[in-house]
Amino acid sequence: MRKLLAATAGLLAIAAAWTVVSLLDGGGTEAAAPATPPTTATAAITRQDLVDTKTVDGALTYAGERQLSTDASGTVTWVAAEGAVIRRGRSLLKVDRKPVVLMYGTLPLYRPLQQGVSDGPDVEQLERNLKALGYGDDLTVDDHFSYATYLAVKAWQDDRGLPETGRVDAAQVVFLPSAVRVTDAKTEVGAKTGPGRSVLTVSGLRRLVHVDLDTGDQTLARKGAKVTVELPGGEQISGKITSVGTVARSSGSGQGEGDGTTTVDVDITLDKTPKTRLDQAPVEVELVSERHKNVLAVPVEALLALREGGFGVEVVENGATRLVAVETGAFGGGMVEITGTGLAEGMRVGVPAS
Missing domain, CATH: 2.40.420.20 (conserved putative lor/sdh protein from methanococcus maripaludis s2 fold)
Structure with missing residues (x-):
């Protein structure tokens, strides 16, 4: 009971x-x-x-949190503020006053893209972004890096204050599936950065509720099940469980006072956007037991x-x-x-x- x-x-x-x-x-x-x-x-x-x-207790947060790194080397001269929303074509940070720009795509920029590179989906991904940003009227979006692609890249670089090389690499662009929200800046103006160094923590724009659910209550969390979430200030929103972790995580020492607990990750999608803009705001989630x-x-x-x-x-x-x-x-x-x-x-x- x-x-x-x-x-x-x-x-x-x-x-x-x-x-x-x-x-x-x-x-x-x-x-x-x-x-x-x-x-x-x-x-x-x-x-x-x-x-x-x-x-059970949970936290209101944003979907898809991840760490970002870049191949840019030098001194950080600008970095996006916590809470800022960065969309396609906008800067995530600047290194030696040169921007690192967000473009949309699911494939990381794993090689420099320039004339002579072999055909591939990463080329098509770049061309699709150049078109969306208004570059390359004569550009055909396909997997081939053509002379038209080269000209479009140079025009984009000129507008962004980058060296006009016609070559794009991971020091200039980060590909992510969609717009992101900056949840934490891992660097600051004046700091040195280099390839592979974490510079930002970002997330998607979709709000969700995350619960570290005790494994003893795991039967309460069924994917697709309806729940009720009470937000700070008493606002109540219905939602649906969209993800239930399959790996248990332990916390605490497990010895004496403050014994460790074992939990699984549960994510809940809300049926409407909450009024509060707070990240990691504490919430209460009502799960149906039986x-x-x-x-x-x-x-x-x-x-x-x-x-x-x-x-x-x-x-x-x-x-x-x-x-x-x-x-x-x-x-x-x-x-x-x-x-x-x-x-x-x-x-x-x-x-x-x-």
Whole structure:
């Protein structure tokens, strides 16, 4: 019963306000009600489906975080600020005042591209970007680095303040699938950089929620399952689990106090864009644990904490009351599943007056 601990705190407060007596028949399911019942309101026992849920902590972040490096060598003279959105044709940073430019593509720039290079998809990728940026009116987008490609590259280099060589390499361009958001600058103005050195951490623009889910709760995370996310300020947005990790990760020492925990990565896509712009904002995610079908249920506040342990409900019939011990099951939507001797749909149980 996944929310019992949370519910118990509230139930004990209710119990303190109600006078509850012990079961009288030594193991039976009923007990005499107080002589002057404090109940001034009732609720019906209903038969319905209940969805058991569990709330876990997560963080609102951005999709597709990755580290960027460049082949540029020299002194960093400008770097994109944290939170900046960089789109095609814009600079990620400048080294010795020469820009390192973002272009769109899935293939890394693994070789210099110039006249005479063998045909390949990386050439087509470059040409597609040159066309999109307005260079090469006579350029045919294909896998061949032609003279028209050479002229388009030189025109682009001239506009960007790069040496007009007609040759493109990884000191000038970084290919990424789409626009990115800078989440962290790994370098600063005045710092030295060189080939392979990490300069930026970037992510995609799509917001998502990430959860480090305890492996004991792994059954709660099913790809495609609907969830509810509560954001800072109380905003609630529905979402869907889009990724569940297959590799468990351990944290902590695993010895004595602060024992380590083992978690799996869970990513959730939100159904709409949240109002907050914060990165790594703490959120709460409500996961569906189990659906209990066609069960008897009462409002949670109808439960009474019994002196000898467990819970009961106060059944109200024909102006009289009797206390019935119950077993609780799923909690969901302010209702709780109950089973107990003689209980049936439609009976009335006492609840605190509102």
